[in-house]
Amino acid sequence: MSERTLTVAASSRRDFLRIAAAGALGSVIGAPAAGAAPKTLTFLHDSSFIRDFDAYFQKTLAPRCLEETGIKVDYTLTSVGTLQTRVSAILETGSGADIVLNNFNWPFLYDEKYVDVSDIAEEVGKAQGGWYDVAKEAVVVNGKWKAIPFGNIGQLMNYRTDWFHEVGFDKFPDTWDELLEAGTKLKAKGHPFGFELGHGFGDNHGWVYPLMWSYGAHEVEADGKTVVVDSDEMARAVDFARTFFQKTTLEDCLGWNDASNNKAFLSEQISCTNNAESILWVAKRDFPEIGKVTGQALNPAGPTGKRFHILLPWSHSVFTGASDVGTAKTFLRWLNQKQQLDDWFASADSYYAPFLHAYDDAKFWMVEPRNLPYRESLKTSHLPGWPAPVSRPQAEVIAKYVIIDMFAKACSGGATKDVLTSAQAQVKQIYDQAT
């Protein structure tokens, strides 16, 4: 660049500094050298319930990434529920993708094959208001960030405001006991509840674990060793769940999967369920009359006076076997800049509640104020198995649906002592075998 050109381009010292800073940033995030072939990365993702979300990445973010960093991103989608099988195959063969989306506890299950991205997490957190505490619960393994947290798919109460109003509830009940009262009246009027107790992925955990925690019960202590399924608190939680199920809920819920409650709510078969924002989202699009009378609320509090929610976090990791770990990290660093995240989050309304405080007052929360409880729930959300640290035996307890089935057996008539004893033995055997 000639002296004259520089003078024209940078008419002031401030402009010069701006250009220099942009150049430096470009070199840091890997701006493409002229004529260089783009580096290609495969980014493996679950299909989103919100179509615009995937479309936004493919149509806007991927081209922008190529332009700004020279990285061509192949955004590969898997159908819902099949991603973990793909991830296992990639981990075993060492090829297939470079960056992957995580659900639930995967950063802990696969931590040895995930790159430490603590440097990016700290930069992103520092630049965007800091991380929610639950973000660390989701991805920090032995002090290292094994993924960059993205957002939480909250599981909250979805209910019919008009039917609740008819039985005297102008706002959603604050406690499980009040919800039982409302549900009993609603079932009598032909509007039962529908809470999943089958072998689904999220909607069963979404209410069973929070109910259990709000009674002061959990399956394993925080030491990660002591099994406490067979406790007085758990017995009270199970007793309540049985009564709640029999007085308020459809029997069919015992065999439901995650799609069943959406279908039942939108066909006006049930008056309340536990779900992500997807029910309201679909109702507004396809069943506007139902959309107008759909409310969303935090889970009720239990006898401890506390309310809890399930943590269903999405995060992104780089495989240690990635074709180019440096490029993959550059992409993650770029993706997690505010100018990218802002619109990507917004494309899904607020379906993915951001783990960064910079988005606490983002515009997309105001698009649908009924979604605000999902932001609020981040403060009281935990992974299934909490307060025990995430571990392989804990993952096995969840994969075998030990806790869900314990409640399901009680709800279908099993004696409290029997189901507790059986689940205690199962959890203990799983933990003993692991040691």
Add this chain to the structure above:
Amino acid sequence: MATLSSEAAVVAQPRPLRLPRLRIKEGTAFGWLMVALPLAFLIAFVGYPFVYGIWLSLENRAVARPAVFIGLGNFIADARDPVFWQVVRNTFVYTIVATILKAAGGLALALVMNQNFRHKDLARAIMLLPFIVPTVLSTIAWMWILDPAFSPLNWLLVHLGVAPPGPSWLGNRYLAMGSVICINTWRGLPFYAITLLAGLQTIPGDLYDAATIDGAGSWHRFRYVTLPLLQPVLLIVTMFSVIFTFADFQLVYVLTRGGPANATHLFATYSFDIAMSAGQLGHGASVALAMVPALALVIVALTLYMRRQ
């Protein structure tokens, strides 16, 4: 000239002595070549995974972690797991009931299809539909059929006043098992029917004529002519059906994922949950392999029986 040349050639090269040997060698090589490809295929895609599965089952092997050899540790853990025994019971009930229903229904269907009637070929083609449609697709259709809100079955039962408000087909543990058995039967019936129909068509008509002349009625013709001659085909179909049903995965995974409360979990679905969701590959492999002895017994017993016949 030609004769002379031939004779000269015969004298010069003692071909009649070498040619037969060459032919045998060529035939052997060709035979080996023909066998080699399928054999390599079997070793690569059946033998290796099977042996690797056995090896995995002897290890404490988690996804993305190094393995530790633990001998029969996984199998001992299975034996102590109450859900594993529930899975064993479920799989046997599922296989036995579904196989009996498929055998009886398939035989009946084959006998009907063996008659002469108008549009016979069309009827045979339609009969195959459940077998042709991909399992996942047909199972999703069944999900709607069994859904309490949209079920035509429930609509019928409710409107006939038989069972208001309609059964919970997948929420009740017994009905859930009954439902998956019925769907498996519906899907597997054409396999039985079409194979048995092929078997029926190989039975010479003369035998039926002779039996009729001897005074045999339709039941006796079926009992003493059809059934004995159809037995080899019936046994082979049953063997295949038992293997497919015992190792079934798709139907249960799509419909119930083993619920409610493990009431429909089979070896394959339980093994998948442990290996994939929990990431315990070794433990999952041990559950999958636990079905091998039972299947091997069935196959050996049926093979011996057929040889004796």
